[in-house]
Amino acid sequence: MTLFYLFGAVAVIASLLVIAQRNPIYSVLLLIASFGALSGLYVLLDAPFVAVTQIIVYAGAIMVLFLFVVMLLNAPHEETEHDEKIHPLRRPGAMRFGAVLAAALVVELLWALTRSSGEPGAFGATAVSSVRELGRVLFTEYAFPFEVTSVLILVAMVGAVVLAKRDPRAHT
Amino acid sequence: MPTLNDYLVLSAILFAIGTAGVFVRRNLITILLSIEIMLNAVNLSFVAFGRSFGTADGQIIVFFVMTVAAAEAAVGLAIVISLFRHRESLNPDTFTSLKW
Numbered sequence: 695m696t697l698f699y700l701f702g703a704v705a706v707i708a709s710l711l712v713i714a715q716r717n718p719i720y721s722v723l724l725l726i727a728s729f730g731a732l733s734g735l736y737v738l739l740d741a742p743f744v745a746v747t748q749i750i751v752y753a754g755a756i757m758v759l760f761l762f763v764v765m766l767l768n769a770p771h772e773e774t775e776h777d778e779k780i781h782p783l784r785r786p787g788a789m790r791f792g793a794v795l796a797a798a799l800v801v802e803l804l805w806a807l808t809r810s811s812g813e814p815g816a817f818g819a820t821a822v823s824s825v826r827e828l829g830r831v832l833f834t835e836y837a838f839p840f841e842v843t844s845v846l847i848l849v850a851m852v853g854a855v856v857l858a859k860r861d862p863r864a865h866t
Numbered sequence: 867m868p869t870l871n872d873y874l875v876l877s878a879i880l881f882a883i884g885t886a887g888v889f890v891r892r893n894l895i896t897i898l899l900s901i902e903i904m905l906n907a908v909n910l911s912f913v914a915f916g917r918s919f920g921t922a923d924g925q926i927i928v929f930f931v932m933t934v935a936a937a938e939a940a941v942g943l944a945i946v947i948s949l950f951r952h953r954e955s956l957n958p959d960t961f962t963s964l965k966w
Contacts (some may be wrong), residue, residue, distance in 0.1 A: 698868040709880055709903050713887035718895045725899055732906055737902040739873070739917045744909075744925050746944045756902070758940050763943045765948050796889055805888055807875050816869050820920035831922045832929070843933045850937035857944035859952075861926050 698738060704731035718764045722757055729753045740821035743828055873914035881905035894946050894956045905935050933966065 708728035715721045729752050736745035751818060822828065878905060887900030891942070909928045916924015953960050 698872065702872075705876070706879055706883070708910070712899055712903065713883060713896065715893060715896075718893060718899075719894055721899050725902065727961060728903070729894055729906065732910060735873075735876075735910060739913050739949065741925050744913055744928050747932065749930065751936065752902075752906075758948055759939055760895065760899065760942060762949060767895075767947065767956070773953055780868065780942045795897050796885060798879075800885070803878050803882065804875070807878050808912075816867065817917055818920050820924040821917055822920065822925070828922050828925055832926055836926050839930060845932060846937055847933065850940050854940040854944040857941065858947050 699734070701731045701734040701738070704728070705735070717738070721761045722764060725760075726753045726757050729757070740823040742823060743825050869917045870914055870938075874911055877907045877911040877914070880891065892957050892959065894949070894958055895943075896959065898942050898946070901936065902939070903932060 705728050708724045708731065712721045712724045713730065715724065729748055733745040733748040735755075736742070736748060884900045884904035884907060887903065888897050891897055891900065895897075906963050909931055910923045912922075912931070915925075916922065949961060950956060
């Protein structure tokens, strides 16, 4: 229980700091800390393989991609005073109404979750934590989605190359 | 022992933080990071539900979500680079050409 609160607190505080930072580099680094806490939670949930994948794929690959882009663009201070002035939350009318609605949704969500049914929802004794069992399910029951995923990655790869390529006509 | 409800509340808090980030920040990269926070909150509830039901399905779906997140990050960041080249800005309010 103590570990759950520890990891949960680290995840929540790091995520809050992510959206409180002005410099995107600090945001990326704090998000890596949040992902580390989440992988600790996965270990508590008897899912060690997901925890390792979280560290390797998320913190190791995706966040490094973000860091590369942040340093490549070299645009440290986006939020100038002009940006602050035209911030949607300060605009009157529809934008502010939408922000209030979003806050109300969050409150409702927490209210519904904390007042849900009387049973405590304790976890059962059975847990699937072996990589062998995960692999068996992944390559039998979920074989088709797995193959479709490979097409998705191919499309994303080609799309990223095409989008980020410099337009040859721009130089003329 | 923490129960399923505890994990769902934590997941809801993280998702709310991500949503707030998308609304509050005016920087395309931070908005993409907030989307990653939301995806991770959903992953957490998937694993918690999978643990609760005693099946492997929750963890399998998390792998698919991670794959989609990787693809989304790659394409999204490519779009960000391309936009930055055109406008020299990362503020989403700058890109209103398609706004009617």
